Amino acid sequence: MARTNPLMISVATGDSRPISKQIVDAIRMQVARGELEPGMQVPSVRGLAQQLSINPNTVAKAYAELTAEGWLQPRQGLGLYVTAPRARFSSAERERRLAEAIDRFVNEVVALGVPASDALARLDDALRAVSRLSA
Amino acid sequence: MSNHTPVIRTEGLSLRFGDKMALDNLNLIMDPGAIHAIVGANGAGKSTLFRILLGFLQPTAGRAWVLGRASDALTPADRGLIGFVNEEHTLPSWMRVEQLIAMQRQHYANWDQAIYDEVIGHYDVRARQRISELSRGERAGVNLAVNLAQQPKLLILDEPTLGLDVVAKRAFLEALLYSNTTQSCTVVYCSHQMDEIERVADNLVILERGALRHTSPPDDFRARVRYWIAEMPFRGPDPSSIPGLLEVQRIDGLHHYLVLDQDDAFALFLQQHGARSTQSMPVSLDRAVNGFLAKGHRMPVAA
Numbered sequence: 001m002a003r004t005n006p007l008m009i010s011v012a013t014g015d016s017r018p019i020s021k022q023i024v025d026a027i028r029m030q031v032a033r034g035e036l037e038p039g040m041q042v043p044s045v046r047g048l049a050q051q052l053s054i055n056p057n058t059v060a061k062a063y064a065e066l067t068a069e070g071w072l073q074p075r076q077g078l079g080l081y082v083t084a085p086r087a088r089f090s091s092a093e094r095e096r097r098l099a100e101a102i103d104r105f106v107n108e109v110v111a112l113g114v115p116a117s118d119a120l121a122r123l124d125d126a127l128r129a130v131s132r133l134s135a
Numbered sequence: 136m137s138n139h140t141p142v143i144r145t146e147g148l149s150l151r152f153g154d155k156m157a158l159d160n161l162n163l164i165m166d167p168g169a170i171h172a173i174v175g176a177n178g179a180g181k182s183t184l185f186r187i188l189l190g191f192l193q194p195t196a197g198r199a200w201v202l203g204r205a206s207d208a209l210t211p212a213d214r215g216l217i218g219f220v221n222e223e224h225t226l227p228s229w230m231r232v233e234q235l236i237a238m239q240r241q242h243y244a245n246w247d248q249a250i251y252d253e254v255i256g257h258y259d260v261r262a263r264q265r266i267s268e269l270s271r272g273e274r275a276g277v278n279l280a281v282n283l284a285q286q287p288k289l290l291i292l293d294e295p296t297l298g299l300d301v302v303a304k305r306a307f308l309e310a311l312l313y314s315n316t317t318q319s320c321t322v323v324y325c326s327h328q329m330d331e332i333e334r335v336a337d338n339l340v341i342l343e344r345g346a347l348r349h350t351s352p353p354d355d356f357r358a359r360v361r362y363w364i365a366e367m368p369f370r371g372p373d374p375s376s377i378p379g380l381l382e383v384q385r386i387d388g389l390h391h392y393l394v395l396d397q398d399d400a401f402a403l404f405l406q407q408h409g410a411r412s413t414q415s416m417p418v419s420l421d422r423a424v425n426g427f428l429a430k431g432h433r434m435p436v437a438a
Contacts (some may be wrong), residue, residue, distance in 0.1 A: 013330035016417045018354040050313055053305060055170060111381045 004047070004079070005040045011052050019054055021039055023062035031082055042072060042092040140203045142167045142289050142321040143188060147197035150345075152184055154239060157183040158194065159345035162213035165338075167288075170322040170354070174329075178430050181325050187289055189219065204286055213244055218320075222294035224278040232277060243285040244281035250285035250316055257306040265434035272303025277309060283316040290316075291323045296331060308334065329421035331388035333386035344427065354418055361402060363392045365410040372408040381426040393418070393426040 008065045010028035020049040040047070046061060049056040063080055066072040073083040089097065109119045143165040150158040158180045165171050173181055177248045182211055186192040188201050190209045190266060199206040204213050208413050210280070226235060240246045258276035260269065275295060282290060292311075296304045311324065326332055332339065332353065339356050341349040349356060360381065365371070371390045381394040390410075394401060418426070 014421050016419050018357065018420075019333060020354070046313065052311065053308060053312070055312060055337065057337055058334075104341040109427045 002007055005036070007036075007043050007051070011053075011054065018099060019052075020058050020062040020065070023048075023052075023059065024065050027066055028071060029060075036082050038082050040080065041078070042080050042084045044079060136309065140167070141165055141200070143199075143201055145184075145197060145199040147231065148184075148187065148194050149196040150187065150192065150198055151195045152178075155317075156345050158187070158197075160197070161342075161345060161347055163340070163347055165321065165340075167321045169318075170324055171332075171338045171340055172316075173323060173325045173340045173342060174327065174332065174424055174428075175342035176259065178344075179342040181342060182293065183345075184342075185293060188291075189217065190216075191229045212380075215245075215285070216288040218282035218285055218290040218420050220275075220278050220282050220290070220292045220295050222297040224271070225273050225275040226266045226278060226281075228265070228276060230266050230338070231262070232264050232266065232269075233262040235277070236262070238283065239281050243362055245286040246314075247284050247286055250286070251280045252313065254280035254310045254314055257310045257437075269410040270303075272299050273307070274302065274308055275299060276310065283311075283314050286316050287309040289321050289322055289323070293325045294327070295324075296326065304331075311335070315393065329419075329424060333420050334422075339424075341427065343417065348425070357418065357420045357423045359396050360426060361394055361397060361401075361416050361417055362422070363394060363397075363413060364403065365390045365392070365405045365414075366412045367405070367408070367410045367411050368420070371410050372404075381430045393422070395419065395427065 007027070007030075009023065009027075009030070011022045012061070013019070015022060017025070027036065027042070043051065044062075045056050045059045049059045052059070063072060067074065067080065068085055070089075073082045075079055105123070109116075140263070141164045143163060145163045148158050148161040148163075149156060157178075161180070162400060163184075187194050187199055188206050190206050193207065201209065201215060204210075225252055230238075237250065241410065242250070242295075255276060258273050260273050260277060266274065279295070296307055299307060308331065311322075324332070324335060336353050337351070339351060339353040340347070341356075343399050366388075367390050371385075374380055376395070377383070377392065379395040379397045380392060381395055383393075384391040390403070391407075397404075402410075402415070405413045
């Protein structure tokens with residue numbers, strides 16, 4: 001079973017961002033940097049409130065926003081977990097990112113002068129290997 | 136009392152001291168289950184309001200209700216449901232802490248020793264110590280622990296951290312915020328210290344000269360105030376013509392404005408008055424509240 005992971009963030013009063021927004025920004029940044037990985041459990045509302053010396057309702061508000069945006073996901077009775085990236089993007093956003101990734105790949109391969117059939121076979125192998133690992 | 140009865144309600148509450156209105160037609164509603172922070176300059180009427188709410192003072196006009204009961208008809212049982220922590224942390228100085236606890240336990244039917252023990256755990260206070268031997272911070276801790284252990288429905292804290300050092304202040308806020316009592320009661324928290332208010336408040340109430348000026352969650356209030364800087368080669372608009380103006384300053388040839396309730400149309404207003412460029416940004420809660428309260432004190436009278 002996953003345990004709560006420490007959340008190394010701090011908030012400041014007197015900032016032009018509300019404290020709940022500071023928490024949202026900090027967690028999104030940590031997920032983006034890979035410091036918080038998918039499947040990690042974040043602290044409880046009360047726990048993070050105590051860590052930061054703030055009203056628990058402020059943490060609850062930040063967690064609600066992160067959940068609505070798909071960064072965090074509740075598991076029944078267990079707490080909140082960092083979601084896998086695929087759940088975080090809308091279908092339009094996924095489409096855009098996929099197009100971008102293919103574009104990058106094609107550009108590199110073309111520059112190498114490798115035949116398309118060879119490149120496709122290698123790509124197929126690589127993708128199968130990843131899905132075997134995560135299956 | 137149903138869940139929706141306001142914990143505090145006042146209607147047209149006024150109190151006149153000589154020719155000065157300490158409270159001026161104050162209409163206030165405080166919903167149950169939240170931490171309400173009251174801010175206001177000195178003399179805004181906070182202490183007067185509490186004295187009326189607790190039945191120690193009669194208003195000149197208007198009415199007030201606490202926990203659904205008229206404030207001039209509170210019974211001893213009603214009073215048992217109200218906790219009050221003041222800045223002086225007035226406790227009988229000759230008593231030992233254990234004697235104070237024994238006395239409170241007798242007076243309050245809902246006394247919960249476990250809550251007292253948990254809260255006092257934030258402090259190094261011994262049962263055999265006399266109140267007079269405690270530091271100001273420790274006295275604040277005992278006062279808070281006693282009030283939370285009584286399990287009030289309404290807890291009023293009037294500048295409770297005034298004069299406490301940073302360590303004692305932090306211990307006080309933590310003891311308050313994470314107590315089970317706080318989760319189930321309504322807290323009215325008066326303070327001039329905006330960093331505390333930012334940490335604790337669900338709702339912000341701004342009083343000025345005895346009247347209610349604003350009430351909303353703190354972040355909503357902060358969003359009403361914005362800071363603009365305009366590059367204006369000339370004198371700029373007459374302050375009295377500037378919509379929502381809270382503060383104006385001219386620094387190094389740039390015009391700085393703190394304004395209330397202005398959207399992007401304010402940029403247009405500045406441009407119409409000769410601004411070559413404009414920029415704006417949000418402000419901290421501290422800046423927003425101070426600007427709001429300073430209005431009328433620093434504004435030049437329209438020439």
